Structures are given as C-alpha cells and as structure tokens.
Amino acid sequence: MDYGTFRDNREFIRALEASGDLVTVDQEVDWDMELGAIVRRVCEKNSPAPYFKKIKDYPGWEALGAPLSTWRRLNIAMGLDPETSIPDLSDEYVRRISGPQIAPVEVDRSSAPCKENLLEGDEADLFKLVAPMVHGGDGGRYLCTWHMVVGASLKDPTNVNWGMYRQMVFNEKWMTGPVLPFSDMGKMFYGEYAPLNKPMPFATVIGMDPLSGIAACAPAPYPESHYAGQLMGKPIELVKCETNDLMVPAHAEIIIEGNVIPHVGLEEAPFGEYTGYRTSPRAPRTVYEVTCITYRNNPILPVSNMGIPTDEGQLLRSFSLALEMRMLLESQKLPITGCYMLPESTHHLVVVGVKNAYPGIAHQIGHLVFGSKLAPWFHMVMVVDDKTDIYNIKELIHDFSTKCHPSKGIHIYKSHVGTPLYPFADPEDRKYGKGDKVVFDCLFPLDWPVAETPIKVAFSNKDIYPEEIQGKVLGNWANYGFKD
Amino acid sequence: MRQEWDTFVLTKLTEVQEDVETLRVIRDVNPGIRKYRAQFVKCLISRDPEKYPDGLRVRLGRGQLTSKPWSLKITEMVEGIPTAPYHMSGGIAMQDE
Numbered sequence: 001m002d003y004g005t006f007r008d009n010r011e012f013i014r015a016l017e018a019s020g021d022l023v024t025v026d027q028e029v030d031w032d033m034e035l036g037a038i039v040r041r042v043c044e045k046n047s048p049a050p051y052f053k054k055i056k057d058y059p060g061w062e063a064l065g066a067p068l069s070t071w072r073r074l075n076i077a078m079g080l081d082p083e084t085s086i087p088d089l090s091d092e093y094v095r096r097i098s099g100p101q102i103a104p105v106e107v108d109r110s111s112a113p114c115k116e117n118l119l120e121g122d123e124a125d126l127f128k129l130v131a132p133m134v135h136g137g138d139g140g141r142y143l144c145t146w147h148m149v150v151g152a153s154l155k156d157p158t159n160v161n162w163g164m165y166r167q168m169v170f171n172e173k174w175m176t177g178p179v180l181p182f183s184d185m186g187k188m189f190y191g192e193y194a195p196l197n198k199p200m201p202f203a204t205v206i207g208m209d210p211l212s213g214i215a216a217c218a219p220a221p222y223p224e225s226h227y228a229g230q231l232m233g234k235p236i237e238l239v240k241c242e243t244n245d246l247m248v249p250a251h252a253e254i255i256i257e258g259n260v261i262p263h264v265g266l267e268e269a270p271f272g273e274y275t276g277y278r279t280s281p282r283a284p285r286t287v288y289e290v291t292c293i294t295y296r297n298n299p300i301l302p303v304s305n306m307g308i309p310t311d312e313g314q315l316l317r318s319f320s321l322a323l324e325m326r327m328l329l330e331s332q333k334l335p336i337t338g339c340y341m342l343p344e345s346t347h348h349l350v351v352v353g354v355k356n357a358y359p360g361i362a363h364q365i366g367h368l369v370f371g372s373k374l375a376p377w378f379h380m381v382m383v384v385d386d387k388t389d390i391y392n393i394k395e396l397i398h399d400f401s402t403k404c405h406p407s408k409g410i411h412i413y414k415s416h417v418g419t420p421l422y423p424f425a426d427p428e429d430r431k432y433g434k435g436d437k438v439v440f441d442c443l444f445p446l447d448w449p450v451a452e453t454p455i456k457v458a459f460s461n462k463d464i465y466p467e468e469i470q471g472k473v474l475g476n477w478a479n480y481g482f483k484d
Numbered sequence: 485m486r487q488e489w490d491t492f493v494l495t496k497l498t499e500v501q502e503d504v505e506t507l508r509v510i511r512d513v514n515p516g517i518r519k520y521r522a523q524f525v526k527c528l529i530s531r532d533p534e535k536y537p538d539g540l541r542v543r544l545g546r547g548q549l550t551s552k553p554w555s556l557k558i559t560e561m562v563e564g565i566p567t568a569p570y571h572m573s574g575g576i577a578m579q580d581e
Contacts (some may be wrong), residue, residue: 008497023563032519044554057516057517058517124486127517127518128517135545136547137548137549138547139492139547140511140522141520142523169520169521170521170522171522171523172520172521174565206539240575261565264565265565266522266565267492267509267522270545270546270547278546278547281494281545282492282494282545283544302561
C-alpha cells in the first residue's frame with residue numbers, strides 16, 4: 001500500500017511548499033557560512049525549510065536547508081497530516097516497519113534521473129559540487145550532512161548498509177569523516193576489508209527521498225532499502241553505480257562513487273555536531289577516494305546544520321532510536337506504555353513509561369537498552385510510571401525532581417560503550433569511545449507500605465478529586481468564566 | 485603573489501617549532517571555489533607574520549582562530565597521503581626522520 005509518500009526530494013519540496021513549510025530564497029546566498037547561518041537560525045527557531053535558488057559561484061545549483069528538522073516536516077514526509085501527534089506518528093511508524101519487508105526494484109539507468117550528468121576521471125572534482133562551509137571554524141566544507149553512504153559486506157555482498165556518516169571535502173578527490181568501529185559500516189570496513197588491505201567500494205547518495213534518509217538514520221536490523229520500502233509502502237527504485245556494483249536510489253540528486261581506503265587517515269573536523277558543540281577534535285579519519293560523480297540536472301543539495309536543538313539528526317535519530325527501544329522492550333513483554341527520546345536531549349535521554357509491576361523493573365529496562373546495539377548513541381534512561389505522559393516535559397521534570405532518589409534512584413553503569421562526540425566525556429574516554437550510562441528511576445519503590453507512598457496531587461487524580469467532581473468542574477468550566 | 489593559508493594546531497602553541505621544516509596539512513583560504521581545500525606540505529613557519537612569503541592563520545583543535553597571523557614558506561607540495569604517521573599538532577620535524 002502506497003502511503004502517499006514521495007519518490008524524490010523534489011516531490012517533497014513541492015509538498016512542503018503547499019503546506020506552508022518552505023521558504024523559497026531567491027536572493028543569492030554565499031556557500032561560505034551565509035547559507036549555513038540561515039539554516040542554523042531556521043533550526044533554532046523551528047522556521048520553515050529554506051529552499052535556496054541561487055548560490056554564489058555555483059550557477060544552476062540549489063539547496064534545501066533543514067529538510068526534516070520539525071515534527072510537521074516529518075509528518076509530511078510520512079504522508080501524514082502535518083499536525084499528527086507524536087504518539088500517533090510513532091504508532092504509524094511502528095505499524096509500517098512491523099509489516100513485511102518491501103524489497104527494492106532495479107531500474108535501468110535511462111530511467112534514473114541521478115544519471116543525467118556524469119563526471120569521471122579528472123572531471124570528477126568535488127569542488128564542482130556546492131559543498132557549503134556550514135559553520136565557522138569547521139575543519140572543511142561538508143558536502144554530506146543529509147545523505148547516506150552505501151556499502152556492502154565483503155563476505156556477504158547481499159548485506160548492504162545505508163548509513164549517515166558525515167563527509168568533509170579534503171581536496172578534489174578525497175573526502176574524510178569518522179566511521180566509528182561499532183557502526184554497521186565500521187564493522188564492515190574495519191572488520192572485513194581493512195584486515196585484507198582491500199579498498200571498500202562506497203557510494204554517497206545526496207538528496208534522496210526523505211524516507212530513505214530516515215531509513216539510513218534508523219538502526220534497522222535488515223537492509224535499509226527494505227526498511228525505506230516499508231515506510232513508503234512501495235518498493236524504492238535503485239540503479240547500479242557506474243564504477244562498482246552498489247545500487248543507489250535512482251531519483252537521488254547526487255551520487256559520489258569511489259573507494260574507502262584502508263590504513264590511511266586524513267585530517268577531519270572539527271565540526272558543529274549533533275550534540276550542539278564542536279566536540280571531536282581534528283584527527284585522522286576514514287578516507288574516501290572518489291572515482292565518479294553523477295547528478296541530476298539543476299541538482300538540489302540538502303543541508304542539515306547540526307548545533308543546538310533542533311536539527312534533523314536530533315529529531316530523527318531520537319525518534320527512530322526510541323521506537324527501536326520500544327520494540328525491543330515490547331518483544332521482552334515488559335509492561336511499558338511507550339518510549340520517547342527527547343530531541344532536545346540530542347538523543348541522549350530516553351524516557352520509558354512502564355507499569356510499576358515488580359521491584360527492579362527500571363534496572364531491567366536499563367540493562368536491556370544499554371545491552372542493545374542502540375546503546376552507544378545515548379547514555380541516560382529515565383523510567384517513569386504509566387500515569388506520566390512521556391511526551392510532556394513539564395510532567396517529566398516534575399517526576400524527575402520529586403520521585404528520583406538522589407542516590408538510591410540513580411543507577412550508574414560504568415565503562416560502557418560511548419562515542420568520541422560526548423561533550424561531557426573526558427579526553428581519555430573520548431579517545432577510546434568509552435562512556436558511562438545512567439538510569440534515573442522515577443518509580444516509587446513497591447516495598448514501601450501503601451500508607452507511606454506519596455499521592456500525586458493533580459486535578460486528574462481520582463484519589464484527589466472524584467470523577468463526579470472532575471465532571472462537574474469540566475462541565476462548568478466556561479460557566480465559571482474561563483475561556484481556555 | 486602572497487597566498488593565505490591556515491592550519492590546525494592541537495598542542496600548546498608554545499610547543500610549535502618555528503623555522504624547522506615540518507610536514508603538515510594546510511588549507512587554502514583564498515576566495516574562490518577551492519577555498520578550504522586541504523594540502524599536505526613540507527614547510528617552514530614563523531610567528532613573525534612577515535618572515536615568510538605566505539600568510540598563515542592558526543586554529544586550535546576545536547576550530548578556535550588565534551588572534552595573530554603567522555607566516556609560512558612551502559618547501560614542497562606533498563602529493564598522496566603520507567603513509568608514515570604525521571603529527572597534526574605541530575607537524576613532524578623533518579630533521580627527526
């Protein structure tokens with residue numbers, strides 16, 4: 001079933017325009033920080049996505065800023081009403097990815113717009129592409145901020161990964177960026193290719209349809225092309241690369257092909273990161289050598305500007321990580337009411353609502369989610385009871401500050417897996433990708449006598465105001481003179 | 485013609501060796517479509533902004549731009565990726581090789 005989703009970035013842009021979620025910028029902007037500054041301000045103000053029609057030095061090139069940095073734009077990408085609530089969006093997302101996988105279909109290159117222009121040999125020059133200087137002080141021009149890198153296992157070429165690994169232009173032929181060892185691509189490259197001193201073919205896809213981008217961000221347990229198909233309700237169309245056997249979305253804006261080179265490093269970073277800081281230092285990172293570039297006529301470069309909330313990395317990663325956790329906990333039959341990762345936490349804090357069914361349930365949740373492959377990307381779990389609205393920050397702050405015991409309610413897990421991007425990590429932890437984890441247990445202990453257990457004082461609590469009083473007050477609210 | 489470059493230093497600035505040939509990465513910061521292109525070079529650097537023919541701005545590890553301009557003389561453009569480890573935080577002194 002087709003959910004009314006978009007075949008490419010251009011259809012999505014038209015939908016954003018129709019819903020009032022796009023601003024077309026006809027005035028020329030400079031790729032050197034001005035464009036980035038506009039996108040940053042858009043993220044901080046939750047403004048409509050800017051669609052840049054004229055970019056200095058790059059006639060014919062356009063850019064779309066902050067394509068998916070709001071819940072409205074995510075709803076639109078999913079083919080839903082822009083005002084769909086987060087719980088309803090979450091349920092729909094889980095429903096789609098719980099159905100059968102939808103395999104992609106291959107199309108001929110003549111049907112693939114991404115093949116409209118071809119640059120090979122010396123012509124395949126990264127400076128011909130409008131790579132912006134996203135933030136002042138960045139280590140270079142980041143061509144790839146909202147994109148995906150396609151790679152395949154050496155041992156099993158059918159095991160294809162789509163992942164979002166940032167890439168900085170080093171020179172005409174080289175890009176560089178971090179590929180962390182616990183990531184899917186890291187396991188392939190460092191675990192399979194590098195020990196044999198083999199280059200790993202890659203294809204960077206820029207400007208794919210929005211749901212393929214979301215699939216690439218998601219911790220999918222099977223090929224992301226199938227996951228994207230599930231989200232779209234139809235197979236995604238792929239086309240073979242020019243210089244390797246990888247398959248890429250046929251309707252993407254730009255494809256960069258080449259090889260990841262083992263046993264060398266190129267200086268990369270600093271970069272304004274999803275945590276809202278420039279945290280990881282300039283260091284030698286993974287090298288991508290470019291062999292070929294293809295792109296659509298009048299290509300449109302998507303630009304995500306990471307920084308303080310909210311950008312698409314924070315929103316989408318939070319969203320998909322939380323839903324993967326929800327499915328994990330539900331698969332273990334834990335009596336949860338939901339999982340919500342606050343985008344404002346830069347996907348570091350997940351809230352789990354649970355029926356307080358037995359002692360130690362918060363610990364059990366902590367062990368499960370910290371023991372999963374999702375763990376490196378977050379370090380805080382807050383467990384609240386089933387009466388708390390996990391999407392309501394006001395209620396969460398109240399629970400945290402009143403129900404979490406400052407010592408007995410905080411459970412710390414030492415020397416876990418972390419990332420070098422944690423701003424709070426000390427240099428040693430950052431260097432080796434270590435990170436402590438913490439559970440904030442906001443459940444009243446079940447071994448407290450009932451008479452000793454505090455009662456929440458809220459209008460909606462029937463222990464405070466019986467149903468008939470609540471009904472009377474609600475029924476007369478306007479009569480009392482209130483307008484809300 | 486005087487060119488402008490920048491480079492990243494991760495050590496204390498006082499530890500950076502002047503007037504010694506080092507291997508480092510510099511970036512072209514002249515206007516144009518190749519602005520921020522990176523390049524391996526062997527070079528001499530000085531805190532004296534007039535000592536060498538090209539200008540050099542120095543950034544720290546998180547991109548902080550230091551206040552005073554330095555100068556640079558490129559002795560060799562290095563092609564390819566050096567296989568020997570090079571030290572980004574101040575370059576490798578060639579005399580140590």
